Amino acid sequence: xxxxxxxxxxxxxxxxxxxxxxxxxxxxxxRAGAVVHDNLSDRALLDxxxxxxxxxxxxxxxxxxxxxxxxxxxxxxxxLGGRHAVVVRLTGGDPFVFGYAGEELLRLRAAGIAWEIVPxxxxxxxxxxxxxxxxxxxxxxxxxTFFGDHPDPERGAGGTDWSALASVPGTLVSLMGVGRLAExxxxxxxxxxxxxTPAAVVRRGATPRQEVVVGTLGDIAxxxxxxxxxxxxxxxxxxxxxxxxxxxxxxxxxxxxxxxxVTRPRAQAGxxxxxxxxxxxDVVPAPVFRIVPPADPAPLREAAARLDGFDWVFxxxxxxxxxxxxxxxxxxxxxxAFGAARIAAIGPxxxxxxxxxxxxxxxxxxxxxxxxxxxxxxxxxLSRARVLVWxxxxxRDVLPEGLRAGGAVVAEVQAxxxxxxxxxxxxxxxxxxxxxxxxxxxxxxxxxxxRRALGGERFSRLASRALLAAIGPVTADALRDCxxxxxxxxxxxxxxxxxxxxxxxxxxxxx
Ligand code: SAH
Numbered sequence: 001x002x003x004x005x006x007x008x009x010x011x012x013x014x015x016x017x018x019x020x021x022x023x024x025x026x027x028x029x030x031r032a033g034a035v036v037h038d039n040l041s042d043r044a045l046l047d048x049x050x051x052x053x054x055x056x057x058x059x060x061x062x063x064x065x066x067x068x069x070x071x072x073x074x075x076x077x078x079x080l081g082g083r084h085a086v087v088v089r090l091t092g093g094d095p096f097v098f099g100y101a102g103e104e105l106l107r108l109r110a111a112g113i114a115w116e117i118v119p120x121x122x123x124x125x126x127x128x129x130x131x132x133x134x135x136x137x138x139x140x141x142x143x144x145t146f147f148g149d150h151p152d153p154e155r156g157a158g159g160t161d162w163s164a165l166a167s168v169p170g171t172l173v174s175l176m177g178v179g180r181l182a183e184x185x186x187x188x189x190x191x192x193x194x195x196x197t198p199a200a201v202v203r204r205g206a207t208p209r210q211e212v213v214v215g216t217l218g219d220i221a222x223x224x225x226x227x228x229x230x231x232x233x234x235x236x237x238x239x240x241x242x243x244x245x246x247x248x249x250x251x252x253x254x255x256x257x258x259x260x261x262v263t264r265p266r267a268q269a270g271x272x273x274x275x276x277x278x279x280x281x282d283v284v285p286a287p288v289f290r291i292v293p294p295a296d297p298a299p300l301r302e303a304a305a306r307l308d309g310f311d312w313v314f315x316x317x318x319x320x321x322x323x324x325x326x327x328x329x330x331x332x333x334x335x336x337a338f339g340a341a342r343i344a345a346i347g348p349x350x351x352x353x354x355x356x357x358x359x360x361x362x363x364x365x366x367x368x369x370x371x372x373x374x375x376x377x378x379x380x381x382l383s384r385a386r387v388l389v390w391x392x393x394x395x396r397d398v399l400p401e402g403l404r405a406g407g408a409v410v411a412e413v414q415a416x417x418x419x420x421x422x423x424x425x426x427x428x429x430x431x432x433x434x435x436x437x438x439x440x441x442x443x444x445x446x447x448x449x450x451r452r453a454l455g456g457e458r459f460s461r462l463a464s465r466a467l468l469a470a471i472g473p474v475t476a477d478a479l480r481d482c483x484x485x486x487x488x489x490x491x492x493x494x495x496x497x498x499x500x501x502x503x504x505x506x507x508x509x510x511x
Contacts, residue, residue: 006033006081008113010101012094012120016041016207019277020121028118033084036077038091041207044273044285045090054080070100074107081113094122098148098175124173127205127234131212132248133241135171140239143170166191171238178233182221188237193217198241203233208257208282210250214241253280254503259430261439261466263288263446272440272495279503284436286427288449289418291319294393300327303388303413308339311385314373314399316346318353320390323415325357335359346373348494368493369472370399383407393417394445396474418445423453431462438467438487440498444478451482459484467505471498
């Protein structure tokens with residue numbers, strides 16, 4: 001059999017924040033048939049790959065940061081290149097800055113598989129930048145030197161001329177050196193750099209778990225040791241370190257250092273996750289369910305086929321809108337299928353999902369709950385109006401019942417189902433270690449879903465330590481029903497509203 005002849009793309013993943021991958025890298029991930037990666041500080045990058053993509057983690061499972069071996073990875077890449085048109089080999093930072101995956105590529109030639117390199121944002125620049133340290137500066141440092149070698153008493157100095165390195169003008173940035181900080185600093189001082197030179201260690205730079213230790217070349221090793229700094233971290237040496245005091249920005253964002261659990265389904269978590277990340281939060285995705293088509297899709301197709309036979313169509317979630325347009329699309333139709341039917345959207349998220357399809361909702365209530373929609377209809381005569389309610393299986397009956405009470409003839413269709421998603425064991429560990437500061441719930445079903453996924457005991461543990469934020473009153477009630485205290489209830493029942501309420505609440509807590 002002749003397989004596909006694919007291309008292996010060696011893609012720089014950036015320093016850890018999924019937002020710092022290049023546009024080209026993200027685009028390739030989006031059409032990858034297979035992705036081969038090491039330890040990623042944030043798995044959100046993998047969500048960019050199609051659900052059908054093969055994912056291969058080649059980090060050795062022992063947390064050493066080492067991989068299963070170049071030879072085996074090269075073999076794996078060759079095999080995958082014979083199966084998929086696009087294979088992404090994802091590596092931290094920039095692939096060619098102290099990265100060795102390039103060696104894997106050379107072995108692909110024999111297999112007749114092409115490769116391309118997609119540069120990335122290197123931690124050597126991004127970690128200092130996130131700490132407010134520019135690696136060069138017009139007046140302070142006109143050059144920067146990256147080095148990865150370090151003095152090793154067993155292996156010798158590995159060929160580094162320390163006095164030459166120490167006397168290069170400008171900033172020095174050491175990678176892979178935290179384990180030997182004391183030796184590096186001593187070698188640089190012995191080589192002629194003043195012990196009083198400002199120095200900083202930036203751990204997990206440009207990620208929500210960034211830690212920065214500042215000192216001088218003379219005391220930085222001791223200070224980092226006291227703080228228990230472990231890899232991955234860079235050491236920055238030079239006058240530029242002093243600029244941090246004025247340029248520092250990363251830690252000042254309102255949710256910096258806060259771990260926030262997000263319970264939305266994966267496909268949908270995007271907007272919420274991005275918003276939280278922008279505010280500096282460490283987003284911990286714990287999708288409690290997946291959106292799946294209803295067991296019997298026939299009623300869905302039938303309802304979609306006669307949308308224009310209704311006076312009003314009610315859409316109660318962005319997922320519902322997605323499901324509707326999938327059905328329409330499969331039938332070769334589009335937004336015109338609504339005909340003269342008017343459209344009510346439960347809130348701005350649903351309305352935005354419609355807008356993306358070129359359809360404008362006729363009515364969006366002021367309060368984004370089922371009751372709000374009924375209030376909005378208080379002045380509208382619904383007697384004998386033909387109404388279609390397009391919603392999730394198992395949703396509350398408030399809306400259809402309220403509409404019926406107003407005299408409407410209501411048809412309901414179940415647009416999608418929520419299937420339980422198993423809990424990621426790493427999330428369980430973080431909850432047990434008390435490592436979650438807040439959890440956001442965007443519907444009552446996410447509350448019940450998380451409780452099911454965690455079990456009663458772990459759910460209570462989370463509830464006792466973390467601030468629980470509810471998008472609105474129905475979600476807040478669901479928390480209370482589970483015996484959990486409601487830390488925050490959003491006044492505006494949108495994703496933006498609940499994030500704002502969380503930020504305000506945490507600020508109060510600090511004041
Ligand atoms: N190719 C990568 C570097 C690989 S070597 C790049 O361009 O960034 C691994 C070293 O990179 C680590 O030992 C550490 O020194 C550094 N490193 C990687 N990610 C980092 C981060 N987020 N913060 C600080 N240092 C990081």
